[in-house]
Amino acid sequence: MVSIKDVARRAGVSPQTVSNCLNNPAIVKPTTRDLVTAAIAELGYTPNASARRLRTQRSNTIAIGIAPVAYSRIYDRLLHALVTEAEAHSIRVMLYKTDSKQDEIRQFDALIRGGDVDSFVLTDTSHDDPRIPWLIEHRQTFVLFGRPWGLPDMHDPQVPWVDVDGRRGIADMTRHLILHGRKRIGFIGWPGISGTGHDRWLGWRDTLLAARMARPDELEGLCAYGEDRIGEGMTACMTLLDQRPDVDAIVCVSDTLATGAMMALPPECDVVVTGFDNTASAQSLEFPTVDQPLTESARQIVRIILERLDARDGARAAEAGGAAGANGTAGTTGTAETKETEETEETATRRTPESRDGLHVLLPPRIVVD
Amino acid sequence: MVSIKDVARRAGVSPQTVSNCLNNPAIVKPTTRDLVTAAIAELGYTPNASARRLRTQRSNTIAIGIAPVAYSRIYDRLLHALVTEAEAHSIRVMLYKTDSKQDEIRQFDALIRGGDVDSFVLTDTSHDDPRIPWLIEHRQTFVLFGRPWGLPDMHDPQVPWVDVDGRRGIADMTRHLILHGRKRIGFIGWPGISGTGHDRWLGWRDTLLAARMARPDELEGLCAYGEDRIGEGMTACMTLLDQRPDVDAIVCVSDTLATGAMMALPPECDVVVTGFDNTASAQSLEFPTVDQPLTESARQIVRIILERLDARDGARAAEAGGAAGANGTAGTTGTAETKETEETEETATRRTPESRDGLHVLLPPRIVVD
Incomplete structure (x- = not known):
């Protein structure tokens, strides 16, 4: 590996001068800086990352x-x-x-x-x-x-945090279903208190209520829950269709549950299933989904x-x-x-x-x- | 953060002595080493990783x-x-x-x-x-x-390489199916030349031929192929059942293809599907699979x-x-x-x-x- 000494030798300056060029260029004469820059380019020198980290007190x-x-x-x-x-x-x-x-x-x-x-x-x-x-x-x-x-x-x-607005994604999806003629839109979510899961559920609930597609007392009957596994998605789908045989769309909180729901649907039935995450499964089974940026x-x-x-x-x-x-x-x-x-x-x-x-x-x- | 100087002060020695204890303990008197070791333990000192890396010329x-x-x-x-x-x-x-x-x-x-x-x-x-x-x-x-x-x-x-013997895993699975009464064992693999995929296919082929469960000229009719996506697993499964309606087990090269095959099976049919990778899908859909160590x-x-x-x-x-x-x-x-x-x-x-x-x-x- 090229060292700072090699650069110094090539540029005809001391190693300390090379170091100054890298760390405190203002104190080096411009003509000297040019010599050092040329030598660095010529030799393909890269400062050692560990040395740089020690010097800058940043591990980057x-x-x-x-x-x-x-x-x-x-x-x-x-x-x-x-x-x-x-x-x-x-x-x-x-x-x-x-x-x-x-x-x-x-x-x-x-x-x-x-x-x-x-x-x-x-x-x-x-x-x-x-x-x-x-x-x-x-x-x-x-x-x-x-x-x-x-x-x-x-x-x-x-x-500080960065997050994707899951509530909005699920609301957009639910609106899309309503605007394409779906009348009874169920929801398959995760059980228990989950910040992310609850947030997505709110997107479904708000949209249904706003569009008067369900009464508040109907919501619970339109929901089923399962852990994030295909098998649980199948079970939740069967539970939901049992509770509400008139369901014609199911919004799922994840692609995994949606994949299970797809598998549990009776053949030839007209129920749209949607997922969340735009995984290979959604692309492969061609169900609508929500893509995170x-x-x-x-x-x-x-x-x-x-x-x-x-x-x-x-x-x-x-x-x-x-x-x-x-x-x-x-x-x-x-x-x-x-x-x-x-x-x-x-x-x-x-x-x-x-x-x-x-x-x-x-x-x-x-x-x-x- | 605790520095080498803090350790030196606590131990009543010079920073250089602390450094020697860490890097070249043989040159330090045992009693001094004990003092330094005690101070390091007491203060919870950890040598800076970047400094260590520079010193040892290893980035670890x-x-x-x-x-x-x-x-x-x-x-x-x-x-x-x-x-x-x-x-x-x-x-x-x-x-x-x-x-x-x-x-x-x-x-x-x-x-x-x-x-x-x-x-x-x-x-x-x-x-x-x-x-x-x-x-x-x-x-x-x-x-x-x-x-x-x-x-x-x-x-x-x-x-140098480390690998898992996929051929052996698929052979073990095929033997298991034969020993549990399966008579027509098909295979769903990846298309094209794939070292890993071909190796696994060999495990299926060798086992079938050794057990005389298929003639060499039958093998091609017992195989179907698809890229590693659920949808392609579905298509491959339908192709295979179309070619050989008597198939009663399908060994798949991956859990993803096995998941697709499971979805494409007609209801109530007695065909065992097996996968490879022991993913959540295999656990959830409860099909046999191969676990990599x-x-x-x-x-x-x-x-x-x-x-x-x-x-x-x-x-x-x-x-x-x-x-x-x-x-x-x-x-x-x-x-x-x-x-x-x-x-x-x-x-x-x-x-x-x-x-x-x-x-x-x-x-x-x-x-x-x-």
């Missing part, structure tokens, strides 16, 4: 967890979108295992101690998510993909992370500069010591209120109804 | 690619197994995007230049895979998950990587030591310069033949037939 690495069983059928696509967007900003994506939310907190701790990462992307957000207070307490940079369900203030500037989600996640890291570093630099001035000394050792102390105090106060709009991004999905 | 990072659409339904599970096993060895797993094999080679280049990673795990191996010669030429440490189909020597010591695969992959990195570093250290001796000098600058040159020569010759067994691991899968 986003960490994201992977569960034993992916929590969602779109997890692969989200990872790809995130890696693609991160790469465009020279940021790396590191995986850590997450066997439970408590396990994930242990991983945070180890990664932070190792200086391995400087930001986290959290998926599979849930009510009373213990990861959020832990990361806030440890002053870490993070963004949720998904909303912090159950938090009193969904626009808390300490908890994952590329845009990844773009927003990386943007928020970069803005927060910049703000943090800017605040640190300002504090360090101020401290040096106050001490009236530029002595290296003294400044370093002071900086260490100041950084700790600074992190406690740096959280100035930020724009609500830029920190909490709800993206519209797109219905796929070919 | 495995890179693995992620495609826009996961090439396999087990990709998530493989990632989780790999991250879990790597973590047990304090190794990190980094993702890079791979939109094509050529794109992947560009990513290799960038990652190597940045000093970001020291090994690669390749998935989705194919005939004439251009990634393999590139990595060999650039003297990189890598392991395939999957075999280098089409390579003249599958046991080339330059191309992914935890063991990850263990073997990480073992091979660590052994190869150790061999590389050992060879480098030996070369560097020999060079210093030959020069008869321990002068720092001189040695460093010599070492740099020697390392380049050393990499060209360090590939001593390695045990065939340890480098090419074919793991038996397990059939799931409850």
Whole structure:
């Protein structure tokens, strides 16, 4: 591998000068900078990433967890979108295992101690998510993909998030069905309290009530529930058709449940089934579905992370500069010591209120109804 | 974060002594080592990962690619197994995007230049895979998950791989069907030349012929093909039942095709469908399937990587030591310069033949037939 010494030799300057060109170009004469730039291009030199990380105190690495069983059928696509967007900003994506939310907190701790990462992307957000207070307490940079369900203030500037508006996606789909003549539209959802699942259910309910396609007391009879498995989708579909044999469309909370519902439909019956996630199953079985804008989600996640890291570093630099001035000394050792102390105090106060709009991004999905 | 200076202060020694304890403990007095060890434990100090990486010249990072659409339904599970096993060895797993094999080679280049990673795990191996010669030429440490189909020597010591014996898995499944009374066992596979798909097909063919359950000229009529999508599984199943209405079992090359076949079966018909991958679909629809040992695969992959990195570093250290001796000098600058040159020569010759067994691991899968 080409080293900084090779570049220095080629440019006829000292290694320190090359280092200055890279890290503090303003102090190098333009003609010297040109020589060094030419040598770098000629030799194909790339600064060592570990060295750069030590120097900038940034690891330029986003960490994201992977569960034993992916929590969602779109997890692969989200990872790809995130890696693609991160790469465009020279940021790396590191995986850590997450066997439970408590396990994930242990991983945070180890990664932070190792200086391995400087930001986290959290998926599979849930009510009373213990990861959020832990990361806030440890002053870490993070963004949720998904909303912090159950938090009193969904626009808390300490908890930035990017999410797809599932309620809107399901409402759009339900409207589409009504406008294409469907009269009895059932719903298959996930059982229990699920922020995401309930949100999508609201999209179906609101649309039906607004269009007077069901009375409020009819809603429960138009719903069936199952865990996110094909078999449960089959059972839920049979339950629903049993409850309401007049159902002529079924809006499902996921493509997996929709696939099961498709399998359980009697042959030749005229019931439209719709899903959510635009998976290969929806494309293959050709049922309408809702597509999540994952590329845009990844773009927003990386943007928020970069803005927060910049703000943090800017605040640190300002504090360090101020401290040096106050001490009236530029002595290296003294400044370093002071900086260490100041950084700790600074992190406690740096959280100035930020724009609500830029920190909490709800993206519209797109219905796929070919 | 706790720094090396904090540890030094607590232990009442110099930072250099702490550094020696961590990197070259033999030169430190045992009593001093104990003081430092106690201070490290007390303060919860973890050496900065970037600093460690610079020092050891190892990034301790495995890179693995992620495609826009996961090439396999087990990709998530493989990632989780790999991250879990790597973590047990304090190794990190980094993702890079791979939109094509050529794109992947560009990513290799960038990652190597940045000093970001020291090994690669390749998935989705194919005939004439251009990634393999590139990595060999650039003297990189890598392991395939999957075999280098089409390579003249599958046991080339330059191309280590870990794979699951799909042929054996499908043969076991076919034997199970025969031993449970199935008389006409069809096969649904992937179209075109696919190393993995052909290998699995051989497991079905060999078992049928050995048990005289089909004549060689009957085989083609017992097969149908489709891309790995539910809809294609449905079509293939209908084609197959049309060709051979007496089929009473269908062995599918994947759970996805098996799911489609299940959907296409007429109601109440007595045809057993089996899959491959033990996905949620197989569990949910309760068809027999073949389970890949992914935890063991990850263990073997990480073992091979660590052994190869150790061999590389050992060879480098030996070369560097020999060079210093030959020069008869321990002068720092001189040695460093010599070492740099020697390392380049050393990499060209360090590939001593390695045990065939340890480098090419074919793991038996397990059939799931409850």
